[in-house]
Amino acid sequence: MPRFSIVVPVFKVQGYLRECLDSVLGQSCRDIEVIAVDDCSPDSCGAIIDEYAARDSRVQAVHLPENVGLGRARNAGLQRARGDYVLFLDSDDTYTPGLLEALADRLDAVGDLDILVFDHVRTHWWGTGGRSQTAGLFEKAGTDVFRLKDRPEYVELFLVAWNKAFRREFFLEHGFQYAPGLYEDAPVTHMAMVTAERIGCLNRVGVEYRQRRQGAITKTPGRKHFDIFAQYEGLFAFLAERPELAWATPMLFERAVFHMLFALKRPERVRVADRKEFFDRTADFYAAHVPDGFTMPDGPTGVYMRAVAKRLYRAYQATQFAARARTAGPNRVLKAKNKVGRRAYAGLYTLQRRRSPDPRLAVYTSYWDRLPSCNPLAVHDKAKELAPDVHGVWVVRKELAGRVPDGIDYVVRDSRRYWEVMARARYFVNNVNFPDHIVKRPGQIHLQTHHGTPLKRMGMDQRAYPAAARGMDFERLLDRVDRWDLSVSSNQHSTKQWERAYPGSYESLDAGYPRNDRYYRAGAEDVAAVRARLGIAPGKTALLYAPTHRDYRTGWTPSFDLARLARSLGDDFVLLVRTHYFYDLNRELSDLAAQGAVIDVSRHPSVEDLCLAADALVADYSSITFDYANLDRPIVIYADDWEIYSQVRGVTFDLLSGRPGDTPGAVATTEDELIDTFRSGRWRGSEAAGLRAAFRERFCQYDDGHAAERVVRHFFLGQEAGPEIVPLAQRTPAPSPALV
Incomplete structure (x- = not known):
């Protein structure tokens, strides 16, 4: 029986998964098992898990037949865990070196704990931040062992699954399960913390919590954020069945309403059109569960809660507006003016953009409008075969126009037809980036083919290398990345580098580089x-x-x-x-x-x-x-x-x-x-x-x-990216000149 079972639920993180697993398997504490749960991920995650399981007996690969979400994927891993303690690690995060050994040392020193909590740092796409806001609590706890009832301030520890080591028998004895939907961490964390008899804290950063610029569900606005209400209803149903936990109800009620208000005021979670309904649902929860004699907290939180208690949405809005006005500052106004200025384009382009995109028009360019070449040219040629209804037009520099090969339609950059094509095309294909003045309209889709496997640092990674980053505007770079819908990769190394160096919401397509088809044809x-x-x-x-x-x-x-x-x-x-x-x-x-x-x-x-x-x-x-x-x-x-x-x-x-x-x-x-x-x-x-x-x-x-073919079928035809990749041993490249 291993000391620690680490459950890693996996879904659409192929660019980060290897780093995550390496951080666990490279720990100095070797007495572990890793249960990697493939939640029917559509990318290469399942293959990566199998690869690790094949070479390390400590890794158990679990493949779910359908996507069930983060919470139930954790449950599936928990069912297979055999360790004394179980930990849950999100597959785009990483452990810091020596974490598990430090956990083992603490447990050896103080005896078995129901829960051992450790700290984290947020690793943003622009760099690593400081310790959590509750870092002081870890320092204050020292080596103490306590119950939450005796140290209620520790209810403020971060409400996630991955900053805790749970004694497995304790977790199973109480029947804790993660519910479907978002915010699944909160109820289980609260349930465990209020029932645990022995809680300890380790004053150590154990997890690098990756803050992805795009792709994280907590940064994706939509109706899924209404899941928070069902999650907390589940918590209060749990409390209602356990009268011995009545002492915890006021404390957890305040935390629940605070969490709902936290989500409500974030535009990356609750959309403007949904805010009134979300506020009303929060007020419903408040009315249904407010404990007798509940005392409002002080400060801004109390102000917002009073608005919820009285169902005064306009009062809530006014308070929010005042808070935003105090923090906005003059720079936001200046930035808005600059943004408007950047979008003041040629009148022709503006006029053409009022027309619907042409579903049979594609724009191609490569290497900043040089002659047709590289991956875009290979895509162009294959699209003529598989998607003949789509007409391709190349953008080239004026001085190169006379050298465009026969049979290729082109426009000269900044010409009248250039602006018409850029306004009307549905498909955009490039191996670098289109200029900043190009506005991506609804209905237009962009394919980023790249032009090589990155040995050197690229994109946002270049910030650490001033000579390489000379003259680069990283904010504008990210604006350009935001136009990508599909990013082509020829290997897992590239996929990982692109997703980190160019953080965005695009889909990674592990299809190979179209230009390299020639080596096999x-x-x-x-x-x-x-x-x-x-x-x-x-x-x-x-x-x-x-x-x-x-x-x-x-x-x-x-x-x-x-x-x-x-x-x-x-x-x-x-x-x-x-x-x-x-x-x-x-x-x-x-x-x-x-x-x-x-x-x-x-x-x-x-x-x-x-x-x-x-x-x-x-x-x-x-x-x-x-x-x-x-x-x-x-x-x-x-x-x-x-x-x-x-x-x-x-x-x-x-x-x-x-x-x-x-x-x-x-x-x-x-x-x-x-x-x-x-x-x-x-x-x-x-x-x-x-x-x-x-x-x-x-x-x-x-x-x-x-x-x-894979790229064209996926990008132009909306099909699965087939055919299947031929195993390396079965490929036959072009013969060597010596054999010719």
């Missing part, structure tokens, strides 16, 4: 044709060198002597060099290309073509590494500035660790090492192949040649 003839167009002579080993952008450099300079590498490798090799699109043409590279030392492919329109043509990739920290891994060809990492890059830009994992899954192949940190890597054959040896296989397994999860 191309055959030997395609590979040969691309190499011929690039001028790669038959029999040559082509190395594609594709370095990424450096935030701490203003221009591009090769990290090693390109000419020396070319000379050292000899005539059997040819070096293809592609600079990042942020950089202008490089004179040194142009001269080397003119001399025949290298082939400059910086302005080649298709990165996918270049990857198909290359026998191996030489990369640094570029996301091309993750895409090229689909081809199962050698990858060499040249990282001469890893330390400064990782400190200035920030990274999501250690690319140079040498651990399977982190490092995709051979690594060189100096020019001499790079030359030796190829001369010695290390670049394509068995060790490099083993690393590449683990890297592909981690980062090529969903890329199987059908990603574009």
Whole structure:
């Protein structure tokens, strides 16, 4: 029998679940079991749970046949718990290191407790806040053991399930169960606290309570928040059956009404149209359960309760208005004026927005209105096949208009037709973000395809890296994220990074990157044709060198002597060099290309073509590494500035660790090492192949040649994102040039 059973109910948290489970399984106290309850989650949560259960015997995977909600998912986990103590952890939160050992030490010191409560911090999407408002109570309690009747101030401890360790037999003996609906924590917490004979507090932060910017039900307004009334009715029915708990009724009544008022005044919970009804329901509860001789609390809470007791909704509104006016300040007025100013767009755009969106019109763009490419182009091509009624129009810069391939309809940015299309289109597809002046109208939907797997820190994570965040307006970034409806991901690593770096209400679609379909669709003839167009002579080993952008450099300079590498490798090799699109043409590279030392492919329109043509990739920290891994060809990492890059830009994992899954192949940190890597054959040896296989397994999860179809069916046709993902072992990428 384990010391602790940790029940983790899981629903639509694929971006956070691994971090949650790792925080539990990595605890220094090993005498635990983890019961992960998949509440019929529609994303990858069930597969993640199974993965953890397969590799750690302490994890029990429970898959519910239908979605039952947080409370009943906890109950399902409780039924399977065997530990002395049971804890409930929400699957987007995490334990702090050493928590369970500290709980065990306290229990060893004071004996069995019915409830042991610990503190938490709120981890917001912009950073971690301080301890809870009741932190002083934890300090005050010390190692005392008490009943709530003797220490009534402890009724103010946070009303949640996840900040307590319950003695399992105590919990089961009283028949505590979480009811369906929202606010399910409150009645069970109160029931347990008033019946417990031995309560203790641990003055320690045990949980990082994640405050998601979007997606949390407590921040989603709607009728579900009326569940609070049924929850508290259940609590008072419990009290009515236990006259020995009459001492607790006035205290819990005050807490219940306070909780209802707390929900009522928050626009992210109760909608304006529902506030009068919610107020009336609160007044009904007050009238039905107010204890004899109840004394109103002092301060603002008492003022609001008096309005409830007398059913004076207008008096309540007036009090709320006065409170908001005191705290609003002049900045809110200024912000409102600025917001209005930002929406003062061209008259044509405003006029066109009065018309209904065209259900057969889609707008595409990639890389800030460059030529059609990347994931949006792959989606565009597949949509012409599967959704032919939807007409796609590309947005491009004026100077590039003459280079748009034949057969692709386009508009020039800021032209008259541009404003008409942006106002009328139903579908918007981009691998970055549309400009701030684009207003998302009801009926319009946005697809964010992204353009790579993130090794470097992105989005809101960049706030910790000033050089990388230079010039970024994070408030506007979040406004742009709020337009997303669907975010495409090619692996679980990306899903986790996107959901944290770009907090929003969008749906994550684990479908693979559409642009990578080509690596599984191309055959030997395609590979040969691309190499011929690039001028790669038959029999040559082509190395594609594709370095990424450096935030701490203003221009591009090769990290090693390109000419020396070319000379050292000899005539059997040819070096293809592609600079990042942020950089202008490089004179040194142009001269080397003119001399025949290298082939400059910086302005080649298709990165996918270049990857198909290359026998191996030489990369640094570029996301091309993750895409090229689909081809199962050698990858060499040249990282001469890893330390400064990782400190200035920030990274999501250690690319140079040498651990399977982190490092995709051979690594060189100096020019001499790079030359030796190829001369010695290390670049394509068995060790490099083993690393590449683990890297592909981690980062090529969903890329199987059908990603574009999955995206189009889901986004344009409203269907399930099929077909099913082909297992990695059954995929056949385009053949290597050596085989061709």
